[in-house]
Amino acid sequence: MESLELERFSKEIQKLKDSKIKRFKLLPVSHFVSDISYFSLFTFLMILLTSYFLLLTFSLYAGSGDEGKASAVFLKLDPSAQTAGFGSAYVARTDNVNSIYFNPAGLGFIDYYHGLFTYNDIFADIDYNYVAFAMPLKQGRWGGLGIGVTLLDYGSMTRTQLNDNQPVTGLGTFSADDLAVALSYGRKVMNEDLSLGITAKYVKEEIYTYDDNTFAVDLGLRWKTDVEGLTVGLTYRNIGGDLRFVREDDPLPRAFVGGFYYTKSFVQGRHKFGLAADVVAPNDGGTYAEVGGEYIFNDLFALRVGYNGQQEADAGLTLGGGFNFQNLSIDYAFVPYDELGDQHRVSLSLIFGYVSPKK
Numbered sequence: 001m002e003s004l005e006l007e008r009f010s011k012e013i014q015k016l017k018d019s020k021i022k023r024f025k026l027l028p029v030s031h032f033v034s035d036i037s038y039f040s041l042f043t044f045l046m047i048l049l050t051s052y053f054l055l056l057t058f059s060l061y062a063g064s065g066d067e068g069k070a071s072a073v074f075l076k077l078d079p080s081a082q083t084a085g086f087g088s089a090y091v092a093r094t095d096n097v098n099s100i101y102f103n104p105a106g107l108g109f110i111d112y113y114h115g116l117f118t119y120n121d122i123f124a125d126i127d128y129n130y131v132a133f134a135m136p137l138k139q140g141r142w143g144g145l146g147i148g149v150t151l152l153d154y155g156s157m158t159r160t161q162l163n164d165n166q167p168v169t170g171l172g173t174f175s176a177d178d179l180a181v182a183l184s185y186g187r188k189v190m191n192e193d194l195s196l197g198i199t200a201k202y203v204k205e206e207i208y209t210y211d212d213n214t215f216a217v218d219l220g221l222r223w224k225t226d227v228e229g230l231t232v233g234l235t236y237r238n239i240g241g242d243l244r245f246v247r248e249d250d251p252l253p254r255a256f257v258g259g260f261y262y263t264k265s266f267v268q269g270r271h272k273f274g275l276a277a278d279v280v281a282p283n284d285g286g287t288y289a290e291v292g293g294e295y296i297f298n299d300l301f302a303l304r305v306g307y308n309g310q311q312e313a314d315a316g317l318t319l320g321g322g323f324n325f326q327n328l329s330i331d332y333a334f335v336p337y338d339e340l341g342d343q344h345r346v347s348l349s350l351i352f353g354y355v356s357p358k359k
Contacts, residue, residue, distance in 0.1 A: 053275065070284035071243040071250035072153045072203050074178045076310070079118050079130040080255045081347035085293035085320015085333035087306020089276040092222065092233030092261040093292075097134040100148040100184045100199065103257075105220035107144030107186030110136050113352035116148075117243065123341045127157045134184075141354045143187025143195075152178040159208075168184025174206035186220070193224040202251065205243055216240030216252050229263045255282040259290070272296040280310070292318075300324055304333075327351040 078084040079101050086093070090102040095332045097114040099106030113135045120128040134146030154176040179202075186197030201217035205211065220235035236256050242249040259278030265271065278290040290307030304320040311318075323332035328350050333345040 057172070069250060070282075071245075072178065072180075072205055072238075072252050074090070074128075074150065075152075075180060075203065075238055076253050076255075076282075077120075077122075077128060077152075078345075079132070079148070079150060080116060080331070080349075081118060081127070081320060081333040081345040082304075082322055082329075082331040084335055084345050085304040085322075085331070086276065086294060087308045087316075087318050089261075089278045089290040089292040089306060090259075090311075091220075091235055091257045091259045091278050092231045093276050094233075095222075095275070097132050097146060097148075098181055099144075099186060099197065099220075100132050100134060100146040100304035101218060103220040103222055103233050104146075104184040104197025104199045104218055105186045105195045105222035105233065105235070107134060107146055107184055107197055108188045108222065109224075110134055110144040110186075111140055112136070112354045114349065114351045115352065116347060118345065118347040120343060120345045122343060123337065127153045127155070129153075136355050143185060146182075146184040148180075148182045148184070150178070150180040150182075154207075160198055174208040176205075178206075179204045181219060182218075184218075186222075195222050197218065199224070201238070203240075203243070205245075207245070210245050212243045212245060214241035214252070231261050233261070234258045247263045251283060253282060253284055256278050259279075260288055270298045285310075308335075312334070 001180040033143055045117050064093070078088045080131050081239045083090045083098055083102065085092075088097060088102075092103070094102045094106035095109040096106070096112075097110075097116045099110070114133070116130070116132045122128050130148065132146060132148035134144060136144050136201075148309040156173045156175055159172050159174050181202045182199050183201075184197060184199040188195045197220040199220075201216040201218070202213065203216055204213035216238045217240055218235060218237045219239065221233065223232045224230075225232060234257070236254070238252040238254045242251050244250070257278055257280050259276060261274065261276040263272060263274040266273075272295070274292075274294045274296070276290075276292045279287065279288045280290060290306070290308050290310075292304065292306035294302055294304045301324065302322045304318075304322075306318040306320070308316045308318055310316070318333060318335050320331065320333035322329055328348070331347045331349070333343075335345060337343060
């Protein structure tokens with residue numbers, strides 16, 4: 001009797017094993033190969049980009065003795081009051097019209113039509129104007145597209161020349177201005193969490209009777225990690241030609257930027273906190289950090305504080321805030337520049353309408 005029970009139990013165990021083997025065989029091999037290949041490719045891509053970032057950061061830092069060597073330094077000016085008050089730590093944060101400047105890969109996540117206008121009286125009657133527009137393509141299935149125009153007007157200046165090391169005046173006035181036109185595109189690749197982007201730029205500088213122009217490119221990556229609320233961003237800015245005035249060629253202000261953004265919501269999303277940090281490795285100076293924090297209440301108003309290592313005045317501190325009224329946002333940033341004076345930046349942004357999310 002005992003042997004019969006043991007035999008019956010063995011048969012039941014064998015049936016269970018056979019059923020598991022059959023269920024396992026029902027899954028095609030391509031299912032596992034596909035998952036492995038996508039995971040391996042993605043892991044390889046992230047390792048490659050991280051390694052490239054570290055190597056480039058080291059090489060740029062090692063050659064950082066060319067302080068102030070770059071031309072077209074207006075390309076380094078933050079075009080948005082929202083981001084300036086945040087310490088400009090926006091390479092991983094951006095998923096709207098600000099992607100045109102900070103990281104074109106952010107356009108892969110945009111799901112509304114978004115316009116931005118910024119006016120900034122920098123100092124010494126220098127006017128900074130920026131206008132941009134970004135939109136999803138085919139409801140986001142084809143990614144996002146954006147265009148931005150930057151104009152810096154130095155106004156009228158008195159012309160002076162040296163004669164036997166003595167200044168000669170009464171020669172009239174001259175003007176100077178800078179122009180940049182950027183066209184950006186970003187799109188999700190491989191999955192819904194990773195996007196790549198590219199920006200093509202036309203850059204022109206003019207002073208007195210001299211002028212020159214060139215073209216440049218930005219490359220970017222943005223990744224929404226498996227950690228809820230955490231995104232990572234990488235971008236390489238102003239890859240391109242040089243500008244020449246009279247005799248010497250000067251490169252554009254190229255920089256490799258890597259950073260993260262983390263956000264957390266409380267009380268059914270009414271209270272949001274965000275923290276971001278970027279590391280910037282430029283070709284005309286030493287590596288520095290950008291850090292920003294924000295508090296958003298009920299998507300109605302925001303308070304921001306930041307640190308920008310590019311600015312030495314007031315230890316790099318920046319402050320800002322913003323108000324949302326339906327689809328209109330007004331943002332303000334306070335950016336001190338020591339002896340040059342304090343900057344009060346104002347931006348207006350407008351959402352023209354949302355589209356359904358990508359399926």
